[in-house]
Amino acid sequence: MKGNDAIGEGAILAGCRHFFGYPITPQSEVTHYLAKRLPEVGGLFMQAESELASINLVFGAACAGARVMTASSGPGISLMQEELSFLAGSELPCVLVNIMRGGPGLGNIGPSQADYFQATKGGGHGDYHIIVLAPNSVQEILDIMKKAFDLSDMYRMPAMVLADGIMGQMMEPVVIDEEKSIEIPPRPWATIGRDYHEDRNEINSLFVILEEMEEVNLRLLHKYEEIRAKETLCEDYMLDDAEVALVAFGTVSRICRAVVDKAREQGIRAGLIRPITLWPFPYDVISRTAKSVQCFLVVEMNMGQMFEDIEIGAKGRAPVYHYGRLGGMVPLAKDILEELKRVSERGGTGR
Amino acid sequence: MHEEIYIAGIGGQGALSMGQLLALAATSENKKVSYVPSYGPEKRGGFANCGVTISDRTISSPIISEPSVLVVMNNLSLKNHEDSVIPGGIIIVNSSMVDLGVKRSDVHVISIQASEEAEHLGDVRVTNSVILGALLELTGVVSVSAVEKSFEQILPKRNLDMIPINYKALEKGAELARVLKKEWSNLS
Numbered sequence: 001m002k003g004n005d006a007i008g009e010g011a012i013l014a015g016c017r018h019f020f021g022y023p024i025t026p027q028s029e030v031t032h033y034l035a036k037r038l039p040e041v042g043g044l045f046m047q048a049e050s051e052l053a054s055i056n057l058v059f060g061a062a063c064a065g066a067r068v069m070t071a072s073s074g075p076g077i078s079l080m081q082e083e084l085s086f087l088a089g090s091e092l093p094c095v096l097v098n099i100m101r102g103g104p105g106l107g108n109i110g111p112s113q114a115d116y117f118q119a120t121k122g123g124g125h126g127d128y129h130i131i132v133l134a135p136n137s138v139q140e141i142l143d144i145m146k147k148a149f150d151l152s153d154m155y156r157m158p159a160m161v162l163a164d165g166i167m168g169q170m171m172e173p174v175v176i177d178e179e180k181s182i183e184i185p186p187r188p189w190a191t192i193g194r195d196y197h198e199d200r201n202e203i204n205s206l207f208v209i210l211e212e213m214e215e216v217n218l219r220l221l222h223k224y225e226e227i228r229a230k231e232t233l234c235e236d237y238m239l240d241d242a243e244v245a246l247v248a249f250g251t252v253s254r255i256c257r258a259v260v261d262k263a264r265e266q267g268i269r270a271g272l273i274r275p276i277t278l279w280p281f282p283y284d285v286i287s288r289t290a291k292s293v294q295c296f297l298v299v300e301m302n303m304g305q306m307f308e309d310i311e312i313g314a315k316g317r318a319p320v321y322h323y324g325r326l327g328g329m330v331p332l333a334k335d336i337l338e339e340l341k342r343v344s345e346r347g348g349t350g351r
Numbered sequence: 352m353h354e355e356i357y358i359a360g361i362g363g364q365g366a367l368s369m370g371q372l373l374a375l376a377a378t379s380e381n382k383k384v385s386y387v388p389s390y391g392p393e394k395r396g397g398f399a400n401c402g403v404t405i406s407d408r409t410i411s412s413p414i415i416s417e418p419s420v421l422v423v424m425n426n427l428s429l430k431n432h433e434d435s436v437i438p439g440g441i442i443i444v445n446s447s448m449v450d451l452g453v454k455r456s457d458v459h460v461i462s463i464q465a466s467e468e469a470e471h472l473g474d475v476r477v478t479n480s481v482i483l484g485a486l487l488e489l490t491g492v493v494s495v496s497a498v499e500k501s502f503e504q505i506l507p508k509r510n511l512d513m514i515p516i517n518y519k520a521l522e523k524g525a526e527l528a529r530v531l532k533k534e535w536s537n538l539s
Contacts, residue, residue, distance in 0.1 A: 025392065108392070109391075251413075255414055261411060332414075334417070
């Protein structure tokens, strides 16, 4: 199954029956797949006139209590940022998928991880976070869609699945577990009319009284703290006795796993940390590892974005290096291995 | 068994279909497999490549940078990817489209006039299946029958009547490869 198709099928398996979106390479197969599949399961697929319309339709469907999603690539996700802030402020659950491509601007259709900052640090205005999940195989894409919907529902906030063009376009075998029963939690807050609940429901992100706004902010803060404590996901590989820790997410983490194997064959004790949730970020794992390794090498398809989170986690206890390819280019295993050898013999920190 | 196959050509030559056929056949044989396409934004004439890894063990990186088998279907693809093949690897050339020679002396080279062969069979569109037949004969990476069963899922519905001619093309490719394989000299 193709990664983009797995996004669509994963959403359907998660009980999502509403999709609003607009095609863009390298995401187009998601819209293509759901246009065919959603009507088959009694769902609604709608190709909107733009990404702005798509995310506003998502907002409306979320207000009405639907399990709803949209998908796009960087340029489209940028257009959605204002509404993403409104969704966070209104505490509405929904899932966004960003199949990242080369940028900035229109860039190109090559794979990239350049939207890390936008996804994890908030591209919209205001003090908010969204949950960000980064799968690294087609099977994991399929499974993580349900995770995204469940977390989004549980905490009443948007969740994003962040993947690059390779993840979207690649094909791998998958096992589809259709037995799993779907439990969509009740939504007593949904604005579906007085026929369904006694009290008047209101969904809003405008709080003109400053004290009220601060109360909302504090509620969000406590929610974010709970998520940080409970929902952080991270995978490691050969880390126990590692002298150099590679850190990578998504496609690059797959390449780095091969690099760890090659390095070990040559007697270099390398290990790999793969954050699965990019927000909340597994700072604890980085802090712990910083005590036992000589240095970190962060590998990304960007100029060094997750790099900054590793520096925060390492707290100066171990030097942090970065190796990146840009503009839609993919780092090669042999180049990463060379960089690994270079940094393991050097002190300090740098890119 | 672990093969990293890179197929390079231009849009319309069937590079991606070939990769998908291999990937689907490998899946049906319960092998580990990954398929990663790479193509330009052009409607016509842009590069169209894909990498297929087929293995008995879990595939770490789906990205192929040093293939064990390279298929080239135009001059530029040969120029760009010739150096990436591992020593002892195989380069399959569609010599109907490629007039450049392979410079490497540490790899096996199989040149097939695949487009002409396909035309003789009656349809130039089965060129990729001629090449695929040769690839299967040389590597045994998946069975011919598994590939045959995959056509139904890969071909668009309107072309399902082309399945028999594709079978013939696979057979032709295998036949040519069997002859050429005998001429392989020891590598320097």
